[in-house]
Amino acid sequence: MRLTFLGTGTSAGVPCIGCACEVCRSIDPRDTRTRTSAALRFTDTHGRERTILLDCGPDMRAQALANGLTRCDAVLFTHNHVDHTFGVDELRRFNAVMRQPIDIYAEAHTLTFLRRVYAHIFDRDKNFQDSFVATLTAHVIEPEAPINLFGLRITPLRFLHGKLPIAGFRLDAGSDLPASRILPLVYATDVNGVPPETWRHLTDLQTLVLGALRHRKHPTHYTLDEAVDVADRIAAEQTFFVHMSHELGHAVTQASLPENMHLAHDGLVLG
Template sequence: MSRSTDTATLRVTLLGTGTSTGVPVIGCSCRVCRSSDPRDRRTRCACYIEANGLGILIDTGPDFRQQALREGIRRLDAVLYTHHHFDHVAGIDDLRPFFFENSRPIPCYAPPNTARVLYRMFSYIFADGTYPGVPRLHLHAVEGPFEITSRYGDAARLRVEPIEVLHGQLPMYGYRIGHFAYLTDASQLPESSYERLQDLDVLVLDALRERPHPTHFSIDEAIQVARRIGARQTYFIHMTHDVLHAEVDARLPEGINLAYDGLQFTCRLTTS
């Protein structure tokens, strides 16, 4: 996937919309895991953004390889990490093919606590780097807005704003680009983050299941957060096999829907 987009818009592809086990769950025969609706087949959460000619990935979960093949992703200028849990980072080594035709390093941006864990988890990439063929990744701990530039030699640039969220007791990031925001694995938003999420075209938000959970928004909690933020459209992600797409989506308020793997949409990148 390497399509040109209007300089005033960004294109988003939700690569995966499932929780840490994925759906169907191994060994499970519940009605969701047996569903023939393709929207009930959920790989682990990740997101690909095309804007200003750049290709940006949010998280590299264990399903990233099949997601990239499915969507035909060909360009990658940067990776944004939300946090260091396995289902969001385990596919990092599958970034290697992006160096076959372009040897320039890929910058990876993460919250400081996540950057420290990634450095330890993948020391053969970030600390050692002597093994031939490892992906050439440059890890950056960020604490405020930053700018992504092209690794393909053109003049493309893009501003990214980290949004602080809590995943249980774990501080982590969502990200805002233009009038789009992506908030996975969230159970609480600081007041300051609400202030930075105004005037969104699309909000992508964690909504694990209908029953409460200590580290994720339930669907009812996510509805309340979505209403407070007031995006023109909200899509829920990170759903478990407790959520049958057709039934739950039909009950959601106007302007709020369940996402599904491969969902694509566009948002304004600028106000002009």
């Protein structure tokens, strides 16, 4: 079981267009951040290779090529924002390679957004002429209603992204999957609040992936200090921060973190 951080940057990416700050000019490869997304790769109970994507942002094509993604069995969406959804067109290549539809899982409001933006995919019969578009099978998820994918138990969890209620995911190995060093894992990006009902699902974690934007206060994202406090309270064996802006240089920021907390970077693989 491997979790690959495909992207670890905030919505504008790092470097940002038109910025000459120290981080945007950095030659440290860990300071180049594509939009936040991750891939979970594992062998299922029947011995088949599986890949589940966590979000599918505008850098998906480059991320797939950079990280050797050759299949996509399912996509879990946290929310509808562009930086987490505008790679959906790229999924068509996985359809072509695998010769099968791809299951996507999202809350109802996220699916409504996807159906509007990607009408050419979801209302394909209305296209002027048939063309090479993704073939997706949509599934509605709800907080605290677990789904089982290829032996993995996935529990959608409620988090807050400013006023927007969004999904995070708790991943546990089902009884048939071999034990993994990275599970149980919670993935929660674009978060600045944990509702009371979610806390009971944040126990006994091996891995926590949590959004941490920058140092200055933000209305819809945790600052680094806020994220460290929440991570401290959750007390996973190891925590990895994602969705960082250009205000957080990798080396300097990493040096300031507690021992069991890390800034993730593009291409980092856990497992």
